[in-house]
Amino acid sequence: MNPERHRTPSSDVARAIVDAAAALLDESGPSALSIRAIAERAQVAPMGVYNHFGDKSAVLDHLYQRGAHDFQAALAASASEQDPLVALRGIGHAYRRFANERSAEFALLFLQPIPGFLPSPESHAAVIRAFQIFVDTLSRCQETGLLVNGDTVDLANFIWASIHGFVLLERTSWSEVTKQLGDADFEAFLNHLGDGFFSRPQ
Amino acid sequence: MNPERHRTPSSDVARAIVDAAAALLDESGPSALSIRAIAERAQVAPMGVYNHFGDKSAVLDHLYQRGAHDFQAALAASASEQDPLVALRGIGHAYRRFANERSAEFALLFLQPIPGFLPSPESHAAVIRAFQIFVDTLSRCQETGLLVNGDTVDLANFIWASIHGFVLLERTSWSEVTKQLGDADFEAFLNHLGDGFFSRPQ
DNA sequence: CTTACAATAGAACACCGTGCTACAGTGGAG
DNA sequence: CTCCACTGTAGCACGGTGTTCTATTGTAAG
Numbered sequence: 001m002n003p004e005r006h007r008t009p010s011s012d013v014a015r016a017i018v019d020a021a022a023a024l025l026d027e028s029g030p031s032a033l034s035i036r037a038i039a040e041r042a043q044v045a046p047m048g049v050y051n052h053f054g055d056k057s058a059v060l061d062h063l064y065q066r067g068a069h070d071f072q073a074a075l076a077a078s079a080s081e082q083d084p085l086v087a088l089r090g091i092g093h094a095y096r097r098f099a100n101e102r103s104a105e106f107a108l109l110f111l112q113p114i115p116g117f118l119p120s121p122e123s124h125a126a127v128i129r130a131f132q133i134f135v136d137t138l139s140r141c142q143e144t145g146l147l148v149n150g151d152t153v154d155l156a157n158f159i160w161a162s163i164h165g166f167v168l169l170e171r172t173s174w175s176e177v178t179k180q181l182g183d184a185d186f187e188a189f190l191n192h193l194g195d196g197f198f199s200r201p202q
Numbered sequence: 203m204n205p206e207r208h209r210t211p212s213s214d215v216a217r218a219i220v221d222a223a224a225a226l227l228d229e230s231g232p233s234a235l236s237i238r239a240i241a242e243r244a245q246v247a248p249m250g251v252y253n254h255f256g257d258k259s260a261v262l263d264h265l266y267q268r269g270a271h272d273f274q275a276a277l278a279a280s281a282s283e284q285d286p287l288v289a290l291r292g293i294g295h296a297y298r299r300f301a302n303e304r305s306a307e308f309a310l311l312f313l314q315p316i317p318g319f320l321p322s323p324e325s326h327a328a329v330i331r332a333f334q335i336f337v338d339t340l341s342r343c344q345e346t347g348l349l350v351n352g353d354t355v356d357l358a359n360f361i362w363a364s365i366h367g368f369v370l371l372e373r374t375s376w377s378e379v380t381k382q383l384g385d386a387d388f389e390a391f392l393n394h395l396g397d398g399f400f401s402r403p404q
Numbered sequence: 405c406t407t408a409c410a411a412t413a414g415a416a417c418a419c420c421g422t423g424c425t426a427c428a429g430t431g432g433a434g
Numbered sequence: 435c436t437c438c439a440c441t442g443t444a445g446c447a448c449g450g451t452g453t454t455c456t457a458t459t460g461t462a463a464g
Contacts, residue, residue, distance in 0.1 A: 013440095028317055029232070030233065031233050032317075034421075034422065035422080035423060035424080036421080036423095045441070045442045045443075046424085046442090047424095047440095047441070047442065050424075050425085051440060051441075055424080056423070110374060111313075112375065114231075115231035124378070127379055128379050128380075131379050131380055146400060147400060147401060148394070148397070148398070148399055148401045148402075153381065154387065154390060155394070155399065156380070157371070157383065157387065157391075158368070158387075158391045158399070160367075161364065161368040161371045162363065162367050162395075163367065164371060165365065165366035165368065166360070166363040166364075166367065167367075168363075168366060168367065168370060169359070169362070169363045172313065172314050173314065174312075176326070177329055178330075178333055178358070178359060179355065181359065185360075188356060189359075189363070192398075193360075193364070193399055194398055194399055194400040195398045196350070196399075196402075197349060197396055197398075198348060198350065199348060199349060200398075200402065236450075236452085237451080237452060237453080238451085238452095246412090246413090247412070247414070248413090248414090248452090249412070249453095250411085250413080252452095252454085253410090253412075254411095257452080257453080258452065258453095
């Protein structure tokens with residue numbers, strides 16, 4: 001019996017490891033993602049990482065997979081609204097919320113922070129599915145006649161890009177250039193996307 | 203004292219080093235930015251970096267500074283158009299061109315790829331100046347009555363964010379989710395930003 | 405031409421972190 | 435009570451890090 005040895009319950013160890021990787025990626029960037037750092041953050045010995053994942057990249061795979069799944073689920077939940085315009089706006093909010101609350105996973109999904117990293121095809125499919133949900137919702141909006149006509153995929157790219165940009169400005173230290181963006185700004189932003197930045201002739 | 207007759211003009215070497223850093227940052231990410239890699243890429247011995255820059259971070263400082271200056275200059279050039287709407291659209295194109303052609307500097311300016319890096323206040327001021335140019339141009343557009351009324355800085359943030367988002371989708375491997383975005387898409391994107399995504403009642 | 409100097413390249417320094425594995429305890433499931 | 439999967443400790447083998455020392459060389463000034 002060695003009093004210096006501890007055994008931690010294995011229940012949530014795997015999850016703790018993935019969480020630790022996410023937190024590190026968030027706070028200190030990709031270069032901080034070492035086995036030792038992840039293990040320490042997860043309150044686990046370095047070996048613990050290898051007990052639950054084959055190697056280092058498997059941890060990232062799981063993080064990406066989790067992110068892709070939850071992102072897709074969040075968008076799907078918003079898209080299930082009956083009113084297509086409500087659904088559309090909800091997707092915008094879900095996108096922003098995911099980016100803010102699951103920052104590391106969002107970066108992994110859309111910002112390619114780790115040069116060599118390639119997601120598994122299944123996880124990547126979840127991202128494509130999420131975009132398709134957005135396209136479908138836009139299509140429903142077009143059917144109501146409230147949304148402008150045109151190639152739906154193109155429109156989806158444009159609106160997605162706009163929201164993406166807003167969310168990314170929030171992420172970075174854009175506040176040091178101008179004001180800090182917030183909830184009210186996002187609402188106004190969505191309104192302006194709908195109405196356009198050119199004044200509407202009466 | 204003819205600077206063009208130096209055996210290997212310092213300015214050229216210094217520039218080669220900064221270029222090398224930019225190329226590496228672009229191609230292999232922040233972790234590839236080592237003194238040795240930069241020196242090799244610039245066809246210079248590792249010591250060459252220290253001959254022209256105090257230390258490693260000074261190279262990044264210069265890269266940021268160069269990027270901030272050129273970015274601001276590019277926006278200023280477009281803003282000098284007399285027609286404010288032409289100027290506005292020109293700024294959009296200049297933004298996108300800079301992001302595509304000076305990818306590493308763009309990332310350094312707006313994506314914080316290197317966790318510990320803090321730009322010098324002077325360089326940062328150039329970025330703020332660039333944004334102010336954009337705000338001023340928007341203000342001119344509002345005076346013509348063609349642009350919607352409202353807080354100009356807010357509008358600037360919104361439009362800037364949208365363009366930022368488009369440019370970033372182009373940057374990342376978004377094409378694996380949907381189509382590859384191109385020049386024509388950007389034109390259509392700008393048009394939609396102006397007109398809005400809700401259909402306009404006749 | 406001679407001298408002085410700054411830029412050069414090569415090598416080394418001291419250091420630290422990396423991913424990963426071998427192995428011996430250990431505690432819960434059966 | 436047994437078993438074995440999971441655990442923590444320690445260590446391996448390796449490579450790269452930023453930086454400095456030193457001798458050398460090309461070049462410009464006197």
